[in-house]
Amino acid sequence: MKKLLNTIITATLLSCGVSQAASLDADTKKEIEAIIDDYVSNHPEIIINAMKKLERDEQAKTQQAFLEIIAEYRKSDSHPYLGKKNSKHYIIEFFDFNCGYCKVMEPYFEKALKEYDLQIIYVNIPVIRAESAQLAYLGQALFETDPSMYFKFHKHFMTPGNKKADEESVKALFKTIGADYDAVLKKIPSSKATIEQNIKDSFKLKIAGTPYLIIDGQEIRGAITSYEQLKSVLK
CATH class of the missing domain: 3.40.30.10 (Glutaredoxin)
Known part of the structure; x- marks a missing residue:
């Protein structure tokens, strides 16, 4: 999920012409949050897929320890x-x-x-x-x-x-x-x-x-x- 959000933020920054290294002002942060919220709301399958991957990764980790x-x-x-x-x-x-x-x-x-x-x-x-x-x-x-x-x-x-x-x-x-x-x-x-x-x-x-x-x-x-x-x- 964190990787997914970072990808969305990066894409948003690029679309706004903002460098990742630059500090974000309050308006830019709100704009990014709004875009992410809208994207996730319209693509709920992303959350489901992320949770499934997390579960698979956890199962693989437990199996390896086993x-x-x-x-x-x-x-x-x-x-x-x-x-x-x-x-x-x-x-x-x-x-x-x-x-x-x-x-x-x-x-x-x-x-x-x-x-x-x-x-x-x-x-x-x-x-x-x-x-x-x-x-x-x-x-x-x-x-x-x-x-x-x-x-x-x-x-x-x-x-x-x-x-x-x-x-x-x-x-x-x-x-x-x-x-x-x-x-x-x-x-x-x-x-x-x-x-x-x-x-x-x-x-x-x-x-x-x-x-x-x-x-x-x-x-x-x-x-x-x-x-x-x-x-x-x-x-």
């Missing part, structure tokens, strides 16, 4: 994942530790890992409540400190049911799974960068909430509600 994110996450060492990076199938899940629908899908993912050549990448975006951020930072810091411990933490909080996330409860969990709580706390400042990047990527993909899934290149906004549904997507 493909780049898939490629980056499939080879990333920054995100927790199960399976092999070169697996035939993949699931990228944007999740929150407090997302009930995300928890419901976990058994489906576990079963699929046994039946398919599959990679599952977990991308944490804390969006549901304040403690989601705390768990996201702790989980990412634990992954960066000791990847083998991360999925014990993940399984605890992704099992359906309300899990306490206060400091004492989390300390007790770390002791149970054999993780070093103090070492993980020291890692949190650096882990925040990954979580913040996850959130930026979610903006690029226009994610409105969790779960958000990319399965073999197919975007799914919302939860998989049965294992049969997951199988149909993987096929």
Whole structure:
């Protein structure tokens, strides 16, 4: 639209014998505005075409980000994942530790890992409540400190049911799974960068909430509600 209006203004200036570089007086500005208003009023299709182009450009931008994110996450060492990076199938899940629908899908993912050549990448975006951020930072810091411990933490909080996330409860969990709580706390400042990047990527993909899934290149906004549904997507 801006390019279109600039074109009209340029044409108007030339028709009036006015240089683009020259400053415009009030009368000239009014004349130009009147010409533009009249032109647009008599050619409304220009607005429609401009809006359509803007929409196409935005869709192309989102699609490009979509493909780049898939490629980056499939080879990333920054995100927790199960399976092999070169697996035939993949699931990228944007999740929150407090997302009930995300928890419901976990058994489906576990079963699929046994039946398919599959990679599952977990991308944490804390969006549901304040403690989601705390768990996201702790989980990412634990992954960066000791990847083998991360999925014990993940399984605890992704099992359906309300899990306490206060400091004492989390300390007790770390002791149970054999993780070093103090070492993980020291890692949190650096882990925040990954979580913040996850959130930026979610903006690029226009994610409105969790779960958000990319399965073999197919975007799914919302939860998989049965294992049969997951199988149909993987096929």
